[in-house]
Structures are given as structure tokens and as C-alpha cells.
Amino acid sequence: MALKRGLSGVHRIKGGGGGSRSVLVLIVFFCVFAPLVFFVGRGVYIDSSNDYSNASVKQNLDWRERLAMQSVRSLFSKEVLDVITTSTADLGPFSLDSFKKNNLSASWRGTGVDASFRNSENQTTLDVKPSIMNAKRDSTSKDGSHQKVETPAKFYRRQLREKRREMRANELVQHNDDTILKLENAAIERSKSVDSAVLGKYSIWRRENENDNSDSNIRLMRDQVIMARVYSGIAKLKNKNDLLQELQARLKDSQRVLGESTSDADLPRRDAFYYLAAKTIPNPIHCLSMRLTIDYYLLSPEKRKFPRSENLENPNLYHYALFSDNVLAASVVVNSTIMNAKDPSKHVFHLVTDKLNFGAMNMWFLLNPPGKATIHVENVDEFKWLNSSYCPVLRQLESAAMREYYFKADHPTSGSSNLKYRNPKYLSMLNHLRFYLPEVYPKLNKILFLDDDIIVQKDLTPLWEVNLNGKVNGAVETCGESFHRFDKYLNFSNPHIARNFNPNACGWAYGMNMFDLKEWKKRDITGIYHKWQNMNENRTLWKLGTLPPGLITFYGLTHPLNKAWHVLGLGYNPSIDKKDIENAAVVHYNGNMKPWLELAMSKYRPYWTKYIKFDHPYLRRCNLHE
Numbered sequence: 001m002a003l004k005r006g007l008s009g010v011h012r013i014k015g016g017g018g019g020s021r022s023v024l025v026l027i028v029f030f031c032v033f034a035p036l037v038f039f040v041g042r043g044v045y046i047d048s049s050n051d052y053s054n055a056s057v058k059q060n061l062d063w064r065e066r067l068a069m070q071s072v073r074s075l076f077s078k079e080v081l082d083v084i085t086t087s088t089a090d091l092g093p094f095s096l097d098s099f100k101k102n103n104l105s106a107s108w109r110g111t112g113v114d115a116s117f118r119n120s121e122n123q124t125t126l127d128v129k130p131s132i133m134n135a136k137r138d139s140t141s142k143d144g145s146h147q148k149v150e151t152p153a154k155f156y157r158r159q160l161r162e163k164r165r166e167m168r169a170n171e172l173v174q175h176n177d178d179t180i181l182k183l184e185n186a187a188i189e190r191s192k193s194v195d196s197a198v199l200g201k202y203s204i205w206r207r208e209n210e211n212d213n214s215d216s217n218i219r220l221m222r223d224q225v226i227m228a229r230v231y232s233g234i235a236k237l238k239n240k241n242d243l244l245q246e247l248q249a250r251l252k253d254s255q256r257v258l259g260e261s262t263s264d265a266d267l268p269r270r271d272a273f274y275y276l277a278a279k280t281i282p283n284p285i286h287c288l289s290m291r292l293t294i295d296y297y298l299l300s301p302e303k304r305k306f307p308r309s310e311n312l313e314n315p316n317l318y319h320y321a322l323f324s325d326n327v328l329a330a331s332v333v334v335n336s337t338i339m340n341a342k343d344p345s346k347h348v349f350h351l352v353t354d355k356l357n358f359g360a361m362n363m364w365f366l367l368n369p370p371g372k373a374t375i376h377v378e379n380v381d382e383f384k385w386l387n388s389s390y391c392p393v394l395r396q397l398e399s400a401a402m403r404e405y406y407f408k409a410d411h412p413t414s415g416s417s418n419l420k421y422r423n424p425k426y427l428s429m430l431n432h433l434r435f436y437l438p439e440v441y442p443k444l445n446k447i448l449f450l451d452d453d454i455i456v457q458k459d460l461t462p463l464w465e466v467n468l469n470g471k472v473n474g475a476v477e478t479c480g481e482s483f484h485r486f487d488k489y490l491n492f493s494n495p496h497i498a499r500n501f502n503p504n505a506c507g508w509a510y511g512m513n514m515f516d517l518k519e520w521k522k523r524d525i526t527g528i529y530h531k532w533q534n535m536n537e538n539r540t541l542w543k544l545g546t547l548p549p550g551l552i553t554f555y556g557l558t559h560p561l562n563k564a565w566h567v568l569g570l571g572y573n574p575s576i577d578k579k580d581i582e583n584a585a586v587v588h589y590n591g592n593m594k595p596w597l598e599l600a601m602s603k604y605r606p607y608w609t610k611y612i613k614f615d616h617p618y619l620r621r622c623n624l625h626e
Contacts, residue, residue, distance in 0.1 A: 180237075183230045218258070225254050285328050285596060287622035289360040292327065296363035304362060311348050311374040313443040318461055321437060323352045323380075323430045324452035327360050328596055328612070328624070331368065335611045336456040338370045345372035346461075350441065352433060355381045367618075380429055385439065392533040393432050431546055434510070435529045435553070438517050445518050450586075451511040453571065453594055455608055458585040463514050463565070471559040472525055474514035476566040479506035489548045494541055501555060508558055510547060511588040512566045529553045570595075570604045581607065 150158075228251050235244040281289075296304070311317055320337065324330040330351060338344045349370065353361045358379045365375050380386070388395040433440065434449060441447060446464060450456075468474050478484040486492075487503035520526075532552050535541060542548035567584035569576050571591025581587055587607060593599045595608035609626050613619070 180230065180233045183226065183233070186226070218262070221254060221258055225251060225258070228254070281326065282597065284622045284624045285326065288618055288624065289327050289357055291618055291622065292360035292363040293357075296359035296366075299363075299366075304366070306365070306369075306375055306377075308374040309376065312350070312376050314348070315443065315445045317346050317348050317374075318464060319348045319350060319441070319444050319447045321350050321352075321434075321441070321447050321449045322452060323433050324361075325354050325357045325428070325430060326452055326596070327357060327364050329452040329594075330361065331364060332455060332608060332611045333450055333452055334365070334370050334373075334375065337450075337460065338373050339611070340456055340458055340460075341373075342459045342461065344370070348374040349376070350447075351375065351377045352380050352430065352440070353377065354428065354430060355379050364618075368616075380433060383440070386429060386433075386436065391429075391432075391436075392530050392537075394429065396533075396537055434546065435526060435549070437515055438521050438526070441517065445516070447515055447517060449510075449513045449515060451588065451590075453589040454511055454586050455611060456586055457582075457607075460585060463561075466514065466559075466561065468514070468516055468519070468559040470519065471557050472516055472519045472523060473508075473554045473558040474516075474561050475508040475510075475558055476512070476563050476568075477506045477508045477560045478568065486551060489551060490542050491540060496535060497541055501552070505551075505555070506560075507547075507551060508560070509566060509568050509588070509590070510550060511568065511590060512586045514561075523557065525553055525557070570601070570607075574601055574603075576604075 228247050232244055232247045232251070235241075235247060322330060322333055324333075330353075334349055337347065337349075341347055347370075351361060351365075358377065361377045365377065369375070386394070388398055437447060437449070448460065448463060463474070466474055484507040485503065486501055486505040486507065489507065490497045490501060490503075492498050492501075492503050529549060532541065532549060536549070542552075564583055564585065566586045566588060567576065567580050568588045568590050570581070570587055571589040571593045573591070581604075589595050589600075589604070589608070593601055595605050612624075614625055619625075
């Protein structure tokens with residue numbers, strides 16, 4: 001009985017074991033797999049390190065998650081939790097364990113990442129702020145929507161991208177600076193090799209020496225384009241927007257003109273328009289001349305006279321000869337001379353103009369007398385002795401051949417040189433009157449000849465004290481190496497020229513010349529001029545102009561003056577030293593870019609305009625301004 005009872009108890013226990021085993025399975029299912037599904041859905045990954053897990057749970061999980069974790073820890077051992085963590089480690093590349101396993105692409109890896117994870121489980125990435133490390137992947141905004149928060153991996157990757165961009169930007173800036181510096185240095189070196197004197201010479205005889213290369217103008221223009229680009233870069237760096245826009249506009253114009261030209265012959269022809277612009281009186285100056293002329297002839301004869309006429313023939317005073325048909329230019333010459341003179345009362349100005357501008361010239365100086373200085377205006381057309389029977393150049397200008405040369409529309413020209421010498425100024429006797437100074441001023445001993453495109457910056461009275469050593473003409477020489485020597489102005493293929501002159505003889509400049517009229521008469525300078533002018537009737541010795549016959553007439557009779565007396569080139573040469581200009585007694589705008597034209601170089605124009613009062617009523621009415 002006892003044995004049966006024990007066996008039956010055993011059977012009873014075996015039978016009840018099946019039911020308790022099912023209950024245990026259900027408990028394990030709900031306790032293990034339900035939290036597992038919950039954790040997977042929430043995307044929470046538990047670290048194998050207890051310290052890290054505790055810190056992460058406290059900061060990132062809400063109260064439900066903390067409650068669940070407590071329940072799980074009470075049910076499972078550490079080994080079970082490690083199995084759960086391992087099973088969720090492959091859920092995505094953004095899990096923390098992925099960083100531990102170094103499952104990063106090559107572009108995400110940084111120096112020291114592996115070591116940081118090996119040395120400390122609490123440190124996950126380099127240079128990542130703890131606040132970013134501990135942030136939740138998903139945060140709920142106030143309105144209930146989910147907002148993505150930057151993960152440490154994204155943050156680290158963004159930092160690398162920003163560093164790469166910054167490094168690339170620095171490289172580009174450095175490269176740009178180096179490029180600009182190289183361009184500047186190259187342009188400076190190229191500009192040194194370009195002799196600025198080439199711009200002002202106008203030889204028409206030895207053309208093979210004048211222009212050795214058929215692309216010299218092309219190369220010069222390209223050098224200027226390079227310089228403009230360099231200065232554009234500098235203007236951009238200095239935030240000079242106005243200068244930048246102007247340079248860019250000029251660059252476009254130059255590039256359009258250059259096009260695909262490979263030689264000077266490919267460049268568009270614009271010589272006629274250029275010389276027309278250079279030699280035409282601007283409308284405002286023409287307006288000024290017309291208004292002054294009208295007002296002059298409205299004056300009564302007694303009001304048309306200048307004071308101190310007794311000084312006109314006094315040889316003890318300082319006399320100036322100025323021949324001009326430009327009222328404004330003549331006024332600048334007179335004003336600048338008087339303003340820089342130590343004793344203006346001893347200066348006498350002899351102005352000669354044509355009949356068209358005679359009234360305007362008189363009216364201007366009647367309204368604006370030169371202080372205590374003496375001034376007198378004459379009309380070249382009233383010099384009755386100056387006629388074609390006495391003056392060879394007048395006879396030549398009246399010839400049929402000369403009229404055809406100047407006025408026949410289909411007359412052939414070969415380049416800008418011939419066009420230059422067809423300039424209408426050569427038809428005016430004002431240009432040739434310089435060869436007749438003793439006839440115009442018979443009672444004077446010395447006279448200083450001035451062109452109307454100069455300004456005076458110092459007292460000129462010491463020039464009367466210069467010893468000319470028996471020479472007739474005192475002038476500043478202009479030769480430098482091979483430029484401005486006789487072979488650039490005269491035709492040495494002609495035997496008369498070749499026999500009598502040295503092709504390497506130094507040239508000199510008109511514009512400021514001291515003439516000894518006593519020595520002039522003694523040596524019959526006007527007769528020498530007439531002789532050579534008659535020989536050049538067919539223009540075989542030189543082309544039209546006054547400098548070539550001047551070089552011939554005063555050959556061996558010119559005394560060189562100190563170059564500081566007379567600085568030339570402000571009408572064509574952009575590279576004159578500023579110190580030379582400021583130290584000069586006279587500066588000369590010889591060339592086509594006269595200061596009263598729009599063609600003038602802006603950096604030289606203020607030297608001229610400072611002697612003009614632009615608030616004058618006549619100037620305002622004719623729209624003359626700086």
C-alpha cells in the first residue's frame with residue numbers, strides 16, 4: 001500500500017509537470033521576447049558595459065523604458081542581456097556598437113578612433129561634444145512631431161567636410177594670390193622692355209627700322225590687356241568697384257578690337273577718326289570763341305586797347321612769343337607763366353592768332369588781364385609782308401599739287417604716317433611763323449617761344465641769363481639711344497640730306513625755345529630756312545611740318561638746355577616719372593592727347609586744369625568743366 005501510494009504520487013507529479021512547463025514557456029516568452037520586440041521597435045541599443053548602459057538609460061530613455069529595464073534586469077542575468085545586445089548590434093550602421101566594431105567607411109574614419117574605443121568604453125568619437133553624444137536619435141517636438149537630431153557619426157562627418165572645404169578655400173585663395181603676383185611681375189617685366197619713346201616718334205623714311213615686326217602693335221595691345229587684368233584683380237581686392245567696371249569695359253573693347261588678329265594689318269583701321277578727334281576743336285571751346293568774338297565786336301574801338309603798350313618794344317623786359325588759335329590753351333599758358341613769375345610786371349606776351357579767333361583772343365584778355373604783365377594780340381593775316389612771293393611755304397601751300405594732296409578725297413595714303421602729315425594745322429601760317437621772329441619783332445634782342453600746349457610751373461626769367469655761346473636756339477635735346485635723331489625725321493636717301501647732315505645727330509624739341517634774335521639776323525636764319533624749303537617743294541627731303549626744317553635750319557646752331565627746363569611727352573607717353581613732371585619748369589603736352597580733349601590722359605590733365613577758373617561765366621555758358 002505504501003509502495004502504491006508512493007508510485008501514484010510519482011505519477012501524479014509527472015502528470016502535473018506538463019502543465020507547469022507550458023506556463024513556464026509563456027512566462028519566458030512575455031518576459032524575454034516582448035521587451036526584445038519593444039526595444040527593437042524603439043531603436044534602443046544596450047551596451048555591454050554596465051556603466052555606459054546605466055548612463056545611457058538614465059539620460060535617453062523615458063520612464064516607460066526605465067521601468068521595462070528594471071523588470072528585465074530583475075528577470076535575466078548579465079549573460080542574457082549580452083545575448084540581447086549582440087542580437088541587436090546588426091540593426092544598422094548608426095548603432096554605438098558599430099563604432100566599437102569600427103564598421104565605418106573609409107571617408108568616415110579619423111585618426112585615433114580605434115584607440116579611443118579600445119581605451120575607454122565611455123569615449124565614442126574624437127572631438128564630439130558630450131551633449132551631442134548623449135542626445136536622443138529622435139526627439140519629440142512640442143507639437144508631437146518627431147524631429148531628427150544629428151548623430152555623432154553625422155556630426156563627425158560634417159566636421160570633416162567643413163574642414164576639407166576650408167582647406168580647399170584656403171588653397172584657392174593662396175593660388176589666386178600667387179597668380180596675381182605672377183601676373184603683376186610678368187607685366188612689370190614686359191613693360192620694362194617696351195620703350196615708351198616709341199610712342200612719340202614719327203619717322204616716315206626708314207620704315208624698316210621704325211617697325212621691325214609686323215605684329216608690334218598687337219603685342220603692345222596684348223601687354224596692355226595683361227596689365228589691365230592685373231589692375232582689375234587689384235581693384236577687386238581693394239573694393240574699387242568704379243575702377244573695376246571701367247577696366248572691365250576697356251578690356252572688352254580691347255579684346256573686341258584684337259579679336260583673332262595676328263598682325264597689325266589685321267587690326268581695324270581707325271586712323272582717320274583718331275586724328276580727326278585729336279585735331280578738331282571741341283564744341284565747348286568753339287562756343288567760347290564765338291561768344292567772345294560777338295561781344296568783342298560790340299565794344300567801342302577805344303575799349304579794345306590793352307594798357308602798357310609802351311612795353312612791347314622794350315628790350316630790357318622778358319618777352320614771350322605765343323602763336324595760337326585756341327583761346328583756352330593760350331589763357332593757360334599766360335596764366336601759368338604769370339602765376340609763377342617773381343615779378344609779373346616785367347613780362348610781355350606777344351600773341352598772334354588768325355582772323356577767325358582774333359576777336360575772341362582780344363576779348364578774353366580784356367576781360368581777364370594778366371595782372372601787371374603786358375599783353376598784345378595780333379592777326380597773322382594783317383602781316384602784309386608775309387605773302388607767297390616772300391614765303392616759300394605759302395607758295396607751296398597755294399599750289400595745285402598741294403591742294404590736291406590735302407583736299408582730294410580719293411588721294412591714296414599709306415598708313416597713319418601720311419595721314420599725320422596731312423593734318424590741317426600745316427596749312428596755317430601760325431605754324432610756320434616761328435621762322436620769321438626777327439621780322440615780327442624787329443626791335444627785340446631775345447624772345448622765348450612757347451607752344452600753346454604747355455604749362456609753366458616755375459619762374460622762367462633765368463633763361464634770359466643762359467649763355468647760348470654764340471648759338472641762335474636754346475632748346476632741350478630729345479635724343480635717347482636711337483630715338484629722335486635726325487634719321488627719324490629726314491630722308492637720308494636724298495643726296496642733299498646725306499651730304500650735309502649727320503643721321504645720328506641729336507634732335508631737339510619745339511615748345512620752349514630761347515632765340516637770340518641778334519644772332520639770328522647775323523646768320524640769316526630765315527634765308528637758310530627759305531633755301532631748304534624751296535628744295536623740298538616736292539616733299540622729298542621731309543614731309544610737312546616745322547620740326548624737320550627746324551632741325552635743318554638750326555643745325556649746329558642749337559645750344560642744349562638742362563632737361564629740367566622742359567619735360568615732354570604728356571600728350572602720348574603714360575610712363576613719365578611724376579618727379580620729373582613736378583620738378584620741370586615747363587611741361588609739354590606734345591602728341592595727340594591734348595589736355596583740352598577727351599583723349600587726354602586723366603593723370604596728366606590736373607596739371608593743366610588748375611590754371612583754369614571753371615566758374616567763369618563764359619565757361620559755364622559753354623559747358624566747360626573739369
